[in-house]
Amino acid sequence: EWHRILFYRRLNAQIRDAYPARPAQTPHSRAAPARSRRALRYAIALAAALALAGAAVAWIGVTEPSQQVLNNAAVMALMEAENGQPEALEAGAARAPFDFGAAGLHFLGGGEVRVGPFASAQRYVYENNQGERVVLLASRAWLAGAAPQWSAHRAGPLRLLMWREHGTRWVLAGNAQTRGLMRAADLATLAAQPAREGEGS
Incomplete structure (x- = not known):
């Protein structure tokens, strides 16, 4: 009987060693x-x-098209506008973002143009009394800082005037000799300055 008790004790110890109790x-x-x-x-x-x-x-x-992409699109849009008919522009007319009447330019029309696989811009065409046309392109520029003062870039006989304001990138394109081109850029960029000065006062 004693041997049986010792056997069960050893068996019990082996079982405890093999399956330790969970804490x-x-x-x-x-x-x-x-x-x-x-x-x-x-x-x-x-x-x-x-x-x-x-x-x-x-x-x-x-x-968002880059500045270079928008510049290239402005040159192409200007060439198309110079060769197009006013009636075609007015068919898809959009509201003019600026009144360039003081620069001798009146609004002909506009619409959306593609400037990349996923990017687009708004095109606005103006004309002076001599029949010379300029094109204004606008695209989103949320990731670019503001540059309210316009800067100029020459592309052969063309001049591109560029600025950024309120998340929009603008390019005004026209022949360098076009009457009213630079005055139009002044009107566009100086339009918001009184509001900015009023905010600071």
Whole structure:
């Protein structure tokens, strides 16, 4: 009988060694997995938010044409406007963003033009009393800083006048000898200055 008792004791010890008892869970040990699950959810939500923000910035970058792309589109739009008929422009007319009457330019019409696979711009065509046309292109520029003072760029006989204001990139294109071209750029860029001065006073 004694041998049987010793055998069962050894068997019991072997079973305990093979399957150690799990430690009793304290409130702290039960809270740890809950905290780790919450931290994981927060990390996933943060990663998703960062991914969405990155996708939004990438989309804005793709849909915003660069200055060079807009300049090239302005040159092409000017050549088309010089060879086009006023009736064709007025058929898809848009509202003029600026009144260039003081520069001797009257609005003919405009519409949307594609300037890239995902980018577009608004085109506005003006004409002076001599029948010379200028083209104003506008596109979004949310990622570019403001540059309210216009700057000029020569492209052969053409002159491109560029500025950025309120998230919009503007290019005014015309022949360098076109009457009213530079005065129109002055009118466009000086229009918002009294409002800015009033805000500061």
